[in-house]
Amino acid sequence: MLKIEDITYNVEGRPLFEGASATIPTGHKVGLVGRNGAGKTTLFRLIRGELALEGGAITLPQRARIGGVAQEVPSSETSLLDTVLAADTERAALMAEAETAHDPHRIAEIQARLTDIDAWSAEGRASSILKGLGFGAEAQLMPCSAFSGGWRMRVALAGVLFAQPDYLLLDEPTNYLDLEGALWLESYLQKYPHTVIIISHDRGLLNRAVQGILHLDNRKLTYWQGGYDQFARQMAERRAVLQAEAKKVEARRAHLQSFVDRFKAKATKAAQAQSRVKMLEKLTPITAPEEAKKVVFTFPKPEELAPPIINLDGAAVGYGGPPVLKRLNLRIDQDDRIALLGRNGEGKSTLSKLLAGKLQPCEGKIARSSKLRIGYFAQHQVDELHLDETPLQHIQRLRPDEGQPKLRARLAGFGLMADQADTVVGRLSGGQKARLSLLLATIDAPHLLILDEPTNHLDIESREALVEALTEYPGAVILVSHDMHLLGLVADRLWLVKGGSVTPYSDDLEAYRRQLLAGDEEVKVAAKPIEKPKKASRDEMLALKAEVRKCEDRLEKLNEMRDKLARKLADPDLYDDSRKGELTTWNAKYAEVMEALDKAEALWMAAQEKFELASA
Secondary structure (H helix, E strand, C coil), rough: CCEEEEEEEEEEEEEEEEEEEECCCCEEEEEEECCCCCCCCHHHHHHHCCCCCCCCEEEEECCCCCECCCCCHHHHHHHHEHHHHHCCCCHHHHHHHHHHHHCCHHHHHHHHHHHHHCHHHHHHHHHHHHHHHHHHHHHHHEHHCCCCHHHHHHHHHHHHHHHHHCCCECCHHHHHHHHHHHHHHHHHHCCCCCCEEECCCCHHHHHCCCEEEEEEEEEEEEECCHHHHHHHHHHHHHHHHHHHHHHHHHHHHHHHHHHHHHHCCCHHHHHHHHHHHHHHHCCCCCCCCCCCCCCCCCCCCCCCCCCEEEEEEEEEEECCCCCEEEEEEEEEEEEECEEECCCCCCCCCHHHHHHHHCCCCCEEEEEEEECCEEEEEEEHHCCCCCCCCCHHHHHHHHHHCHHHHHHHHHHCCCCHHHHHCCCCHCCCCCCHHHHHHHHEEEEEEEEEEEECCCCCCCCCCHHHHHHHHHHHCEEEEEEEEEHHHHHHCCCCEEEEEEEEEEEECCCCCCHHHHHHHCCCCCCCEEECCHHHHCCCHHHHHHHHHHHHHHHHHHHHHHHHHHHHHHHHHHCCCHCCCCHHHHHHHHHHHHHHHHHHHHHHHHHHHHHHHHHHHCCC
């Protein structure tokens, strides 16, 4: 097992660990979580022995192999398959020695060891891993130099998975994967035969692929059994209990201090006052775990356009050769929330570029609303920011006539406060760069927002804030993401990009996940082309929306009334024997309000359902 005992480590005088301890059982899959900058990556470097501890110890079983993903696979002429095979250094060394060995005894030893480590099935295993991470049979034989840095990171991941170290340390491995690759990795890690510690902000991965959560907070480590959702619930409960205890301690402290202040000068009370001073000294304050800082995204709201905002009629698109996608009959309205599904290379990015106007159709027609504004975010845009400029300078270029207070308010609306606004982009974290890119993509209040992997480098709190912002955003959203949690909460329509066409996916995301993991290529699609039923008239929609709003207002008032009554019933004096009649009256009123709430919620649900059916 991995033992972390009372470790201490500082970076430039800032303590990252102070007396931190944890034990990871052998073979367990563990998610390492904590705030950005808390020291998660540093802990990996300490475990690998790349950094020297200032105190404490980290112990591993003797001869345990520790593996992690290299920063990047070199751009060599070696094929992807051979690069992955070379990652198992023992096998590679034995194979090389087998070519030159002459001693019969040594040859026998080499062959026996190769059999022990299942060396003869290595190519099949390496090929299977590469396929799972998105490389087809032809791509596996191509040189590494033929692929970009992001794709070479996948090769690096394939290499460490193939080598099967005893302790596998993965730092945000899904950042360079699409949905299909992320789901494959999740399944692979569930069956991995050794210990895994993974730094990730992917909630689905942390719920399904790990057995425990190692939480780094306030320079300490705490190991929690179960997935991320269970950990989050336990943390919330613990925080509530400790906050209540802290209030009790502070009330006790205030009471003792009051006695001391009143009687310390009186001779008759001096001994008692002194006694309470000693009690005060022993009264240790309780500090509740710090709650995650509230994170926000504030998307500017566009005006409403008449539907459809985009209509494709028999369109085809490509890059000068044969079309990548053809026979596209698609319609997008301003209230659409669409997730694009499909394996890598099928054309999701091509469709996104067509809709964004970055590619033009080579066949058919595409009609856009004359006033349509489109915001487009792709992960590569984060890398295209000007590293020597501040976020403030970036938006000043787009809004030269706006004053600094308004520009800074825009940045604050995306969580980039005063310090980050004046820091050059090269010194910002990956998450802060992603926030800036999202701000630049949405600054014109687009009617259609196209997001290609928007959650890379965003922590869990930022991802939840993005979900909240997209839910409230009154424009259309097209999403490509490996984050199933985000897709499940935001998207209400699924389009499958496959075999050169785009068709509606008739099942839900969970079914899509199961089919991918089962290796079922024939995922279910609807028989008809993508066409939404005829919409209700504008007046009918306005009436339905008004009814929903009326129901929401009624619910809000009843909830306020319920809260007032709850506060009244929480008054201890109300339960005095002399006020029994009054208590009965307030309880009756509370029961009436709760009954009214039930009815109001039923009316709101009915109105909401009518509105959604009419707008589907």
